[in-house]
Amino acid sequence: MTLQRSWVASANDAESLFPLNNLPYGVFSIDGGERKLGVAIGDQILDIAAVADTLPIESCLLADPRGWNAVMEQGIAVWSALRAALQNLLGEGACPNDDALYAQASATMHLPFTVSEFTDFYSGRHHATNVGTMFRGPENALPANWLHIPIGYNGRASSVIVSGQPVRRPWGQLKRAHEELPRWAPSRRFDIELEMGAIVGRASSGPLSVDDAYSHIFGYVLLNDWSARDIQAWEYQPLGPFQAKATATSISPWIVTAEALMPFRCATPVREQNLLPHLQDTTPMLYDIDLQVSMNSHVISRTNYREMYFSAAQQLAHHTTSGCPMRVGDLLGSGTISGPARENRGSLLELSWGGTEPFYLADGAQRSFIEDGDVLALHGAAQGDGYKIGFGSCTAETLPALKDPFGQT
Ligand code: MN
Numbered sequence: 001m002t003l004q005r006s007w008v009a010s011a012n013d014a015e016s017l018f019p020l021n022n023l024p025y026g027v028f029s030i031d032g033g034e035r036k037l038g039v040a041i042g043d044q045i046l047d048i049a050a051v052a053d054t055l056p057i058e059s060c061l062l063a064d065p066r067g068w069n070a071v072m073e074q075g076i077a078v079w080s081a082l083r084a085a086l087q088n089l090l091g092e093g094a095c096p097n098d099d100a101l102y103a104q105a106s107a108t109m110h111l112p113f114t115v116s117e118f119t120d121f122y123s124g125r126h127h128a129t130n131v132g133t134m135f136r137g138p139e140n141a142l143p144a145n146w147l148h149i150p151i152g153y154n155g156r157a158s159s160v161i162v163s164g165q166p167v168r169r170p171w172g173q174l175k176r177a178h179e180e181l182p183r184w185a186p187s188r189r190f191d192i193e194l195e196m197g198a199i200v201g202r203a204s205s206g207p208l209s210v211d212d213a214y215s216h217i218f219g220y221v222l223l224n225d226w227s228a229r230d231i232q233a234w235e236y237q238p239l240g241p242f243q244a245k246a247t248a249t250s251i252s253p254w255i256v257t258a259e260a261l262m263p264f265r266c267a268t269p270v271r272e273q274n275l276l277p278h279l280q281d282t283t284p285m286l287y288d289i290d291l292q293v294s295m296n297s298h299v300i301s302r303t304n305y306r307e308m309y310f311s312a313a314q315q316l317a318h319h320t321t322s323g324c325p326m327r328v329g330d331l332l333g334s335g336t337i338s339g340p341a342r343e344n345r346g347s348l349l350e351l352s353w354g355g356t357e358p359f360y361l362a363d364g365a366q367r368s369f370i371e372d373g374d375v376l377a378l379h380g381a382a383q384g385d386g387y388k389i390g391f392g393s394c395t396a397e398t399l400p401a402l403k404d405p406f407g408q409t
Helices: 048-054 059-063 069-073 076-090 125-136 210-216 229-235 312-320
Strands: 025-030 036-041 044-047 101-103 107-110 118-121 152-154 160-162 171-174 183-186 194-200 217-225 249-251 290-295 298-304 331-333 375-383 388-399
Touching: 036 048, 036 076, 044 048, 044 076, 048 059, 048 076, 059 069, 069 076, 118 312, 152 312, 171 229, 194 290, 194 312, 210 217, 210 312, 217 312, 217 331, 217 375, 217 388, 249 388, 312 331
Parallel strands: 118 331, 160 249
Antiparallel strands: 025 036, 025 107, 036 044, 044 101, 118 152, 171 183, 194 217, 194 331, 217 249, 290 298, 290 375, 375 388
16 A cells, blocks of 8 residues: 545645545534534545535534544444545545635644543553552562453543643542551642554444454544552552543544554464453454654653554453443543553553653653643554554643642641
8 A cells, every 4th residue: 555645735745644545534623613524634624514415425424413423323334435435535636625625723623523431441461561560560460361351441431532632630539558548639640541542333232253343443543541540559459440540531633444544454462372262363453553652742652552462353342242232432442552662661650660760851851750731642653655644643731730629638
């Protein structure tokens, strides 16, 4: 696959995140106006409602106040037909239609779809090994179940926000190991988790095979699972994370479709323990996507989505094994994606090794966890032959904690 050329000139630049090969889906507004469904092309957004009469889909579906949910509900044949029609419409040979384009620089982006439910997994082996080593020692780093099932927990859809919205440091109940009683205080170990989010595009009501689960995934976004480590350390046993993860989860504004990512498929790693047959994959279902984290515009980590131990398809298949119904618009977080080296760690907890080894930004500033006002950004792109499939950014400024909301301190 090479660059597919568009009549939108900026889309033909080899460094563009949004060439004709990509065509990710978002929701945008201009100057506080109504929200519109849009497709990114170069540095522009195609207002899809403005070209609805040329597309193989009912126009009312392109004005869904929920975002792209109605399009997803049409199923995989419509997803494919819509993408093909958009590639024709925006391709080099087509008649240019500047009236339907808006500059991305002038647009405000919104959540691209209404999140039905949010589940977060823990399927990055380097991350799980690092965190387990810090908390339990290297002998017991991976729990006994880890190599056999994608471990996850049911999170909150209500706190999923789009890139660009700020995130406020939470208050919570904290207790250090040497303290006898817990305290009520703002988190001092507020952190990020670099993840990919997979979006379920088809509903299901019973167990899915891994192959079926793969075909149910509509697309992917970057995902930052904000995590208050001090709240987490006190609350997480025995039922897992709760308030530590409930402040916010940020996602990037453009849904990159599974179809656009097809040329970048790669296999999950060789297993040291065979998976049970219902979780085995038969074709490559991960993707080669370069990822990076920056803090105040300094890159602090680089890794790749192919580091995952379980694919989103395996996670979704496992999610349905109990008969759990899945909805269109369900969001699945991959788990923190760290790589083998220190510079590949996808959380500050790992980068600072639990706060014991502070790290330095390029301007000399020292960090272990987030300081008020820090701007955290995730970026991601798959590198093709002379083109990229970009995700854009998943960015948020962090705000100081409110005054004690209960007036107790
Ligand atoms: Mn997470």
